[in-house]
Amino acid sequence: MQSCYAIAAPHSLHERTGEGGIRTLGSLLDYGALAKRCFQPLSHLTKNWPEYREELLIANLSIISWRRQSCLRIFQKGVTVEQAGLPASHGLKQLAMISEEEALGRILEKVAPLRERTLPLLRALGCFSARDVAARLSLPNFDNSAMDGYAVVASDCRCGAHMHVVGEQPAGPDRHLCISHGEAVRIFTGAPIPSGADAVVMQEDVARDGNEIVINVDVAPGEFVRRRGCDLAEGQIILAKGEPIHAAAIALLASQGFADVTVGGEVSTAIISTGDELVKPGEKLEAGQIYESNSALLDALLQRCGAIVKSVEHSGDERGPLVEAIQRGIENDILIINGGVSVGEHDLVKAALRDLGGQIDIWRVAIKPGKPFLFGNIGGCLVFGLPGNPVSAFVTFLQFVRSAILKLMGAANLDLPKVPAKLTVDLTNDGGRAHYIRGKLEHGKFTPVGRQESHALFGLSQSNALLRLAAGESLTADRIVDVQVWD
Secondary structure, eight states: OTTOOEEEOTTOOSOOOOTTOOOOHHHHSOHHHHHHHHTSOSGGGGSOHHHHTTTOOOTTOOEEEEETTTEEEEEOTTOOTTTTTOOGGGOGGGGSOBOHHHHHHHHHHTOOOOOOEEEEGGGOTTOBBSSOEEOSSOBSSSOEESSSEEEEOGGGOOTTOEEEEEEEEOSSSOOOOBOOTTEEEEEOTTOBOOBTOOEEEEGGGEEEETTEEEEOSOOOTTTTEEOTTSSBOTTOEEEOTTOBOOHHHHHHHHHTTOSEEEEOOOOEEEEEEEOTTEEOTTSOOOTTOEEOOHHHHHHHHHHHHTOEEEEEEEEOSOHHHHHHHHHHHTTSSEEEEESOOSSSTTOOHHHHHHHTTOEEEEEOBSEESOOSOEEEEETTEEEEEEOSSHHHHHHHIIIIIHHHHHHHTTOSOOSOOEEEEEEOSOEEOOSSSEEEEEEEEETTEEEEOSOOSTTOHHHHHTOOEEEEEOTTOEEOTTOEEEEEEOO
């Protein structure tokens, strides 16, 4: 198939004896084998050629185009639109199945960070810093005690030495106390070190009698003293542009006196689930119906990314209502349409997007699960079409949608975290697409969990990591691999 060209009349795959002795698709490629390769019969594609001419992408052939006098031409992978005799504006080349790397690259080229905003410090959790932030103060900002005890001159403090207590310095305002040789100041954790002292002896290591203490240990200079700037120097960068703002970062900013922080933009999103078979949880199921769960999955994933979910809708398999739902959804930065992006007669998403003047940049990515993935835009709204199977939706969200959201928010690192793990079983990918294996990462080991099929939601729910197995790759047990984690 990789080296064949074929032409067929639009309503038949039978042999044709037209000018030039052109032979049919069936004469070059066995129909049964072709249908098997496509995983479904081709009959539905021969009923309405204008609607499906851009969607019929068979096996690993990259372009199938509608051309003169209702004929179908199939071109070998790598043939350009221009070589096919089509205008460059036709855009079919973009609809070829592409690699994950190319897909992500195309998506991120279309994404520009949103306008930055300033938030009160406590509302910035989960956002990304829009600027480099420098320390205003050293930490600590003065020499202070690390223990409750006595501030002393270390050279005076041999085991058995007697010291006279001349004052007390609690944590709080500096009383500007000072000591000389043979003297000590009662001091508490965090309190300023009195002038003249160079060490603190813990209260457990002394015996006190009135205003006198007896030292029971030898004391070294600097012992239990926190020196000014030992943790952080004034002017040091404490939060880099694009860095996530987590709880500890908020505490650090507060320690510098910041009441607010400038962060990346807020990403608004909408979700549309599609399919007549779907029923809202809590309603009665009829024969052939299933509860709609993908929008709950996507809602949770979006919230985990820090995006705001403005609306969640369901549309049946009718083009008109779907177009109306899309019109409402594109008022946001991102619209996710779940299901309806394949090539079946009830897969209406691409047609609905075209009705609204949408641009489709990607359709089909060489990834398993998740091949029928769509990306485009309508005006300023980025549109992602995710497969209807839950695992496919999950994997494509993590590999593509998540990165786009993070870039919109101003994040510097768009990748899922990876950790090394020891593989517990042998794995082989005999297919032509990278396969993301769902599994459990536990005690430094990765074990596949459940059925590795796109519908297997229970196995997904028990997993916490993904292992990417490249096309044709084999891995043996006990090998160290990098796995993606999302929690």
